[in-house]
Every structure is written in C-alpha cells, then in structure tokens.
Amino acid sequence: MKSINVGILGFGTVGSGVVKILRDKKAFLTEKTGMEINVKSICDKDITSKRNVSVEKSLLTRDASDIINDPQIDILVELMGGVEPAAGYITEALNKGKNIVTANKALLAQEGQRLFTLSRDRGKSIYFEASVGAGIPIIKALREGLIANKFNSIYGILNGTSNFVLSRMSADNCSFAKALQEAKDKGFAESNPSLDIDGIDSAHKLILLAYLCFGRYVDIKDVYIEGISRVSSADISYALELGFQIKLLAVVKKEGDALEVRVHPAFIPKQNLLASVNGVNNAICASCDLVGELLFYGPGAGQFSAASAVVADIVDLTQDIKAGLFRPAFNIVADKSIKRLRKADEFESRYYIRLTAVDRPGVLAKISGVLAKYGISIASVTQKQRMKAQVVPIVMVIHEAREKELRAALNVIDHMDAIKERSVVIRIEDV
Amino acid sequence: MKSINVGILGFGTVGSGVVKILRDKKAFLTEKTGMEINVKSICDKDITSKRNVSVEKSLLTRDASDIINDPQIDILVELMGGVEPAAGYITEALNKGKNIVTANKALLAQEGQRLFTLSRDRGKSIYFEASVGAGIPIIKALREGLIANKFNSIYGILNGTSNFVLSRMSADNCSFAKALQEAKDKGFAESNPSLDIDGIDSAHKLILLAYLCFGRYVDIKDVYIEGISRVSSADISYALELGFQIKLLAVVKKEGDALEVRVHPAFIPKQNLLASVNGVNNAICASCDLVGELLFYGPGAGQFSAASAVVADIVDLTQDIKAGLFRPAFNIVADKSIKRLRKADEFESRYYIRLTAVDRPGVLAKISGVLAKYGISIASVTQKQRMKAQVVPIVMVIHEAREKELRAALNVIDHMDAIKERSVVIRIEDV
Numbered sequence: 001m002k003s004i005n006v007g008i009l010g011f012g013t014v015g016s017g018v019v020k021i022l023r024d025k026k027a028f029l030t031e032k033t034g035m036e037i038n039v040k041s042i043c044d045k046d047i048t049s050k051r052n053v054s055v056e057k058s059l060l061t062r063d064a065s066d067i068i069n070d071p072q073i074d075i076l077v078e079l080m081g082g083v084e085p086a087a088g089y090i091t092e093a094l095n096k097g098k099n100i101v102t103a104n105k106a107l108l109a110q111e112g113q114r115l116f117t118l119s120r121d122r123g124k125s126i127y128f129e130a131s132v133g134a135g136i137p138i139i140k141a142l143r144e145g146l147i148a149n150k151f152n153s154i155y156g157i158l159n160g161t162s163n164f165v166l167s168r169m170s171a172d173n174c175s176f177a178k179a180l181q182e183a184k185d186k187g188f189a190e191s192n193p194s195l196d197i198d199g200i201d202s203a204h205k206l207i208l209l210a211y212l213c214f215g216r217y218v219d220i221k222d223v224y225i226e227g228i229s230r231v232s233s234a235d236i237s238y239a240l241e242l243g244f245q246i247k248l249l250a251v252v253k254k255e256g257d258a259l260e261v262r263v264h265p266a267f268i269p270k271q272n273l274l275a276s277v278n279g280v281n282n283a284i285c286a287s288c289d290l291v292g293e294l295l296f297y298g299p300g301a302g303q304f305s306a307a308s309a310v311v312a313d314i315v316d317l318t319q320d321i322k323a324g325l326f327r328p329a330f331n332i333v334a335d336k337s338i339k340r341l342r343k344a345d346e347f348e349s350r351y352y353i354r355l356t357a358v359d360r361p362g363v364l365a366k367i368s369g370v371l372a373k374y375g376i377s378i379a380s381v382t383q384k385q386r387m388k389a390q391v392v393p394i395v396m397v398i399h400e401a402r403e404k405e406l407r408a409a410l411n412v413i414d415h416m417d418a419i420k421e422r423s424v425v426i427r428i429e430d431v
Numbered sequence: 432m433k434s435i436n437v438g439i440l441g442f443g444t445v446g447s448g449v450v451k452i453l454r455d456k457k458a459f460l461t462e463k464t465g466m467e468i469n470v471k472s473i474c475d476k477d478i479t480s481k482r483n484v485s486v487e488k489s490l491l492t493r494d495a496s497d498i499i500n501d502p503q504i505d506i507l508v509e510l511m512g513g514v515e516p517a518a519g520y521i522t523e524a525l526n527k528g529k530n531i532v533t534a535n536k537a538l539l540a541q542e543g544q545r546l547f548t549l550s551r552d553r554g555k556s557i558y559f560e561a562s563v564g565a566g567i568p569i570i571k572a573l574r575e576g577l578i579a580n581k582f583n584s585i586y587g588i589l590n591g592t593s594n595f596v597l598s599r600m601s602a603d604n605c606s607f608a609k610a611l612q613e614a615k616d617k618g619f620a621e622s623n624p625s626l627d628i629d630g631i632d633s634a635h636k637l638i639l640l641a642y643l644c645f646g647r648y649v650d651i652k653d654v655y656i657e658g659i660s661r662v663s664s665a666d667i668s669y670a671l672e673l674g675f676q677i678k679l680l681a682v683v684k685k686e687g688d689a690l691e692v693r694v695h696p697a698f699i700p701k702q703n704l705l706a707s708v709n710g711v712n713n714a715i716c717a718s719c720d721l722v723g724e725l726l727f728y729g730p731g732a733g734q735f736s737a738a739s740a741v742v743a744d745i746v747d748l749t750q751d752i753k754a755g756l757f758r759p760a761f762n763i764v765a766d767k768s769i770k771r772l773r774k775a776d777e778f779e780s781r782y783y784i785r786l787t788a789v790d791r792p793g794v795l796a797k798i799s800g801v802l803a804k805y806g807i808s809i810a811s812v813t814q815k816q817r818m819k820a821q822v823v824p825i826v827m828v829i830h831e832a833r834e835k836e837l838r839a840a841l842n843v844i845d846h847m848d849a850i851k852e853r854s855v856v857i858r859i860e861d862v
Contacts, residue, residue, distance in 0.1 A: 033578075137572045146739065291567070296725075
C-alpha cells in the first residue's frame, strides 16, 4: 500500500487535533482511502508543553526547514496562523514540490493570489477547507459540488465569536461587554478579540468565498468592514420587537456589472434561517443560477471541527498524489461580467436607525424633513419613552435607500442641537 | 485537450436539463476542468417531443445498446427512473467498462449493493449526487468532506412534495387534500403521488444516506415507514399551539449496538432549523463525532437543481478518468459497532396523541389509567371543546416512552366505548 507522509507546522489546538485524528483513526482512514497517512514531522516553537495527543520526541522539531527540506514529506500542513513566517514556509514548500493544506484565512486573504498562482505553476495544490466554517465542507461544496453554477450572492455568518456575543445579547438582553467577557471565559474569544469583533476575520473568509464563487481576489482594503462593538442591547431589543435578529453578516453579491463585498451587523427577518443561527455556529447561504438558494450550517470553531476539515483535505490530496493528478482541475474562473467593485456609497438596503434626541416638540418633524430632503422615505418611527427624562431614543425603519444619501442625511441630523449621540445605523437584509 | 464522451439514458426533465447545461456552459466547464465534455448520444423511448434544448437528430436513439456498446462513450448517465430496465443497462455498462452517473434513488435503494460491488470489481465508479436532495451537494459532503467522521445520526426532510403539502397545511390551515391538489397543480406531485406522500421516496433516499454514513445497506422492508396522509389540519393547528411544526422526517440513528431507520411525520420544536424548512426544500441534519451538528439545506427538486448535481458528478468523473484514478477511494466502511437493526417496538420518543372521545365525565380518568398501567406518563393534556356537541378531541403530549408500551396502551384505549376514532400518534423529535 502506498503511504503518504505529512509534515505539520503548528502544534497548537488544531494541529494537535489533526495529529490525534490521524493516529486514532488511522485504520479507519486507511480502509476508506486505500492509503496510509503518516505524520512524519511536527514543527512548533514550543515542543515541550503537553498536548491532548502524545507523540514520539523524534517527530518534533523547532525548525520548519526540517519539514520543508524533507523529500519524503508529500504534504505540508500549515496550522501556525498569521501571515509570516507561514507564507514564506508555504512558498518554499511549493518550490520543493510539496502540496499544501492550510487553515489560515488571514494568510490566504493577503497572500492567496500569489500562492495559488505559484501552486499552479508548480503543479501542486493548496487546499484550505478549514479556513472557512471550520468543519462545514463549504469550500468543497462551492468548488466541486456546485461547479456548474454561476453565483449571485453569498451571505454568511462566518465568525463564531461575534455570533456567540450577539446570540448572548439577544437571548439574555445582556450588554456587549458582558457577552464578550463570557466568550472569553469560555475560550471562544482571544484575549485580544479585535479580529473577530471588528469583522476582520469575517472579511478574510469572505475574500476566500468571493474568490471561489466569482473568481476575483478582493483586496481587504476594498471590503467594507464594520464590527459589532457599537451594537447595544437597546438595538437588540428593538430588533426583536420589529421581528429581526441582529447578526454579523458577510456579503458578497453581484449587482449588475459590480461586485459588492461587505461585512457588517445586519437585521435579519426572524423567519429567515440565518436568523436562527446561534452561538458559535456559522452558516453560509449561497444563491446560484442552477440550484437556487442553499444553506450550509455547523460549528464554525472548535479543535476537532477544524481538524476534520484539515484531514479531509489531506485525504483528497492523497488521492491526487496516488493518481499523479493535479486538481486545479477545479480552476477558479473569473466571472467576466464583473467589471468593478461597488463602493459603499452605492449599497442599497432598508435600514434601522436609532437616534438619541431631546424630547421636545418638533424634533421628529425636523428629522423627517432632513430625510425627505435626501429622498429617504420612512417606513416606521417610534419615539420610545424613557424614565431618565429629557433624552429619548427614536427608532426608525426606512425604506430602501442608497448609502450615500442616507449618510448625507444622517450627517445633517447628527449635527442637530436636539441630537445627543451619534446615530446608530444597521442595514436590514432581506436575504 | 482530452475530451470525455457522455451518453444519456432518459431525455426527460432532468436529462434535458443536463444536456442544456453541458451545452450552454461548455466553455465555462472546460475552463474549470481542463477537459471537454461532449454529449455523444441520448436515448429515450420518445425522441420526437420538443424539449427546452434542441439537439441534432443524429444524437438521438431509442436503443440503449447504442450507448452501452459504444466504446467511445466513457460515462453513462442514467436518468430514466424506475428499477428496470435501468438496473440492467447499468450492469451492462459497468461490464463494458463505463463509469456511471445516476439520479435514481429507487434503483439504488433496491439494487445498489449489487451494483456498487460490481462497480468496484470493474474498477469503475457509480456517482449519485442527484439522488438525494437534488442540487444540495450532500453526498459529496458526507462521503468526502466529512470523511474523517463517524456518524451518530442523520435527520432529513428528503421529499419536496410532502414538505410542500405540510407547509401549505401549516401556513393556511388547509386540508391535506387541498394542499396535495395544489402540489399537483404546480407540477410538484405526480398524478399518483403515493411514492412521495407515503414516505417511500424518503425511505429510498434514507437507505442511501444510511449506506454512506454507517456502511450498511438496509432493505426497504426493514425501514419503518409512515406517510403523511393521516395528518389532519387539526394536528397541524395543535402542533403550532404547542410550539411545533409537523414535518415528514427521515431518520437513521445509532442507538447502542443498533441502527434505527425510519420515516414518519414528526413534531419538530419550532426553534429547530428543520422546523423552518418550508415548501419543496429539503434539509439534511447530520450529527458526527468530530464536527458535531451540521445542516445542509436547499431545493430538493427542480430540473436544474438535479441537473446541477448530475453535471458535478460528470465533472468529478472526468478528473478520475483523466488520472486513471478509481475513487472508491472513498470506500464505504461498515460501522462495526452496529450489530442489528432496531425494531419499531424499541423506538423511544415523546409523543403527541390526539383522541376523539365522547364528552362525558370520567373518560379522561379512564384514558390516564390505561396509560399509567403501561408506565406512560402524561406531560400535558387538553380537552378541546367543539361546537358539534358530544364528541371532543383530547390532545396529549406524553413523556419519553417506548413504542411497544405506547402501542399496547393505545390498542386498549382505541377499543374503549368512549373513543370514536382511531387515535392519531405523532412522534416528537428533539433533533
């Protein structure tokens, strides 16, 4: 039987999960694939701490070149995270004729275009199932299962930590700070959770989905990104009252000849499946020409969820290697009808707006007047009474409007004497 | 460039959809796969009716052997439906060294084990993505994406017609007959919709999922099957009142050393994602050891949804053929911890029960007494008042019970003088 040697860079949570699966399920995987998969070498800067899998000392190294330069290693599995030195190691490994498996969305969002080109030139593959939605086999579904389709849009809940925080706020009406602390206590959020909470991690994943579905590598500076830190428990309650759930949504969508790529909190109608995605779960809703609307749902984080995806990639590569097959087979094809990226100014949607205003006659009339001047039409408005006297929240839902006009109107409104805080604006997505 | 010739058996809805995609998207698919896919021959007993794709007359034949015996045809695509003569044609084609793509769940449920064994012996593949969930890439996800996982259970809404009927009944509180007529009018249901409504089609698909996930081919006579024709609009209303939706559920589930395989209507808690699957959509909820709970959702029917899956299978085969690779690669491995199939008597769940009783004192006490005698404990009971005097519905929810005791108790209750109709029993599934 042919055996395949794997070298692993990064012996952290996911790395040790992968090693554990490849060892505990060795016979099972061999029976399924007809190949033997061996972990030949593991590199980490820390090779002394105990993991939940024990390995012979001889497999461990602190020097990545022990893997990169080992001609017996067929597949390099990169699970270090971060852009450098990971990108450099992958480059070297491709040049040495290795296939790559990675879970590193930050790296692929930044260096992917170069690395995919290099891998094609070298006749090798980079597989990256674990980089989006952890164990949900979304990459395979989009790349292979839906290969005959052209895509209209992808709407995703791609960050487990943010979704956990918003779900907690919604279920218990607790504050953002309290929900985030709970996420940290449970080990979902990093001590510096900015990548998650500020939407950056979702944007990295979205860039990969946009590449797969539309064949276009979008620079992160061209992604409109807004995090969830300004979402208050008041917004969550108003959302529920109005029949919505708030989710951090990642959207890539074709509109005419333009592609819209954005990450931001959004009101989702509660009857929509995405509104029921709670906790650290992820979901990806794809709309495509032949099949229509599909949804893929599952845990977006977790040691074995991500490791399951990494192992599936390794298995796919074993088959490619056995066959001498190079599978960009599943070439990414650019959607030639897309000529440009849409600027945030052009986005159109319905909106939820929360203003904090002095409670005196005529304020609402003034606000409505400004909106009307910019051609923005109000669907509903509620002036909430509060105990603390003079300052009241005004909650509005407005009909479909263009971001440009809305921002201009709010700029005027936010400078009115009667307005005491910057307005909160959340898009309403009728996914 | 290498080109692959495809022969298609069955030029009906899905067949013509496949031909249309392979023609309209030829350049797109060639760019993606590096291979040219040609439709070389199409066989149907009707080769004169107009389809939504026009093909040269020279491609059409009424004789399947024109395809089976053509050595230039690499892939036989079987879209005729029914067990025979399709099974015979596939057998011959495998013997002639062709790979197979089929959407035929009835055939695979009955003849699959023999055909898969034959295909392995011949070193050829049978791909069948379109047979479950149409365009949802569920087969690929279970077989490849989740290859490292062991499965605990699959819960599926697998039949679009039944789900359409139940959704209509629930949304408009209309009768079963009216909802079914609407399904027929819209072209979702056959003029004889028994396969759909009686749960047979769901059972066929469930047999394939059980095979993929547990490595065991279950005979249809060992599947517990109950259709939706006894579900009344009264049950639908009570379900909503109690916080549930009724769905035709297909379940395969490991319980200790046994496998439970069943299709029946079920109450699903309304906060569960499966409860929100409406219309002709399908959903498959998989629970597995590494990833946890996943859900796959999308249109379970439709010409291009099914055709999308068939084309994805063809594309996968082109790659296998190019590489000379035989991919039972993704061997089905039997879960050796499963020793037997569970009998319906052993099923355990909570239950909804609706009785039709004479409205007189003491009836409820008698019923409760019978249930108690069989060790069955009532969670809630409501005696609904009706205008039409003496006969009233009694709606009960009972705690977890074994089917055997429940059936015995209901057998006694149904024979009581005060009971005027056979009891309606629907399982409550806390998926």
